[in-house]
Amino acid sequence: xxxxxxxxxxxxxxxxxxxxxxxxxxxxxxxxxxxxxxxxxxxxxxxxxxxxxxxxxxxxxxxxxxxxxxxxxxxxxxxxxxxxxxxxxxxxxxxxxxxxxxxxxxxxxxxxxxxxxxxxxxxxxxxxxxxxxxxxxxxxxxxxxxxxxxxxxxxxxxxxxxxxxxxxxxxxxxxxxxxxxxxxxxxxxxxxxxxxxxxxxxxxxxxxxxxxxxxxxxxxxxxxxxxxxxxxxxxxxxxxxxxxxxxxxxxxxxxxxxxxxxxxxx
Ligand code: NAD
Numbered sequence: 001x002x003x004x005x006x007x008x009x010x011x012x013x014x015x016x017x018x019x020x021x022x023x024x025x026x027x028x029x030x031x032x033x034x035x036x037x038x039x040x041x042x043x044x045x046x047x048x049x050x051x052x053x054x055x056x057x058x059x060x061x062x063x064x065x066x067x068x069x070x071x072x073x074x075x076x077x078x079x080x081x082x083x084x085x086x087x088x089x090x091x092x093x094x095x096x097x098x099x100x101x102x103x104x105x106x107x108x109x110x111x112x113x114x115x116x117x118x119x120x121x122x123x124x125x126x127x128x129x130x131x132x133x134x135x136x137x138x139x140x141x142x143x144x145x146x147x148x149x150x151x152x153x154x155x156x157x158x159x160x161x162x163x164x165x166x167x168x169x170x171x172x173x174x175x176x177x178x179x180x181x182x183x184x185x186x187x188x189x190x191x192x193x194x195x196x197x198x199x200x201x202x203x204x205x206x207x208x209x210x211x212x213x214x215x216x217x218x219x220x221x222x223x224x225x226x227x228x229x230x231x232x233x234x235x236x237x238x239x240x241x242x243x244x245x246x247x248x249x250x251x252x253x254x255x256x257x258x259x260x261x262x263x264x265x266x
Contacts (some may be wrong), residue, residue, distance in 0.1 A: 022191065027055065029241060030245075066078070077130050077181075102202060104157055129240050135184045191237055
């Protein structure tokens with residue numbers, strides 16, 4: 001478990017895409033430090049309820065779940081209104097929901113392009129649009145967008161994902177400038193490769209597109225770009241998040257904390 005401690009008692013957080021992978025880990029990192037949370041994401045209803053109940057019980061916080069689909073602006077608006085109503089405030093917004101599709105650009109399905117841009121980029125616009133007035137009214141807020149090393153670097157066969165993540169960084173910087181005088185910051189965390197369900201699927205997809213084995217994808221494709229040749233851990237991302245939501249991180253604004261094992265040093 002992550003060793004950084006920050007007192008988030010009484011704070012309220014929304015984490016999109018927190019039924020799996022990085023989002024679930026970040027939600028747990030916030031809950032462990034005392035924040036009340038609203039989980040969101042797709043998945044099996046009983047698995048989600050088990051996660052929600054465990055976090056509430058284990059950390060003594062309020063934990064809710066809202067099923068907003070990140071492709072539906074009205075549902076996203078309802079997610080933010082639900083959080084502000086149930087928790088009475090909204091201190092931390094983490095835009096984490098994301099999907100991936102790997103394909104040469106000339107064969108890239110248009111519906112996959114639209115879904116990736118919608119979930120990975122446009123949903124963050126909608127959450128921020130509705131969260132900003134709540135945060136401005138309380139003169140405090142921390143917006144953290146889970147972008148990617150692909151906000152800074154490209155990889156072949158990931159046209160939509162790389163475009164969306166570059167867009168998330170641009171959105172983050174713009175929002176940071178707009179909210180800076182309201183006690184609100186907006187930043188990105190840019191992970192390199194983390195072994196989550198999304199990456200497990202990518203390993204299989206990339207193996208198919210390149211015609212090589214899954215073992216070769218991990219060694220020669222995924223981690224060849226990551227100089228440490230190890231996957232980024234959930235705890236390392238929680239550490240970056242806790243810095244950004246702590247008072248020590250209060251003047252980090254419009255920035256990206258890149259946790260990539262040295263990938264972007266190249
Ligand atoms: P994951 O597949 O484990 O989790 C994705 C989450 O998004 C799930 O909770 C899923 O239900 C949710 N989601 C997907 N479509 C949704 C929709 N339409 N509406 C609501 N929720 C939806 O993936 P992950 O690897 O944990 O990725 C989380 C984020 O981290 C993504 O934005 C991803 O791009 C980013 N990221 C991941 C890695 C990595 O190596 N895993 C690296 C860099 C960035």
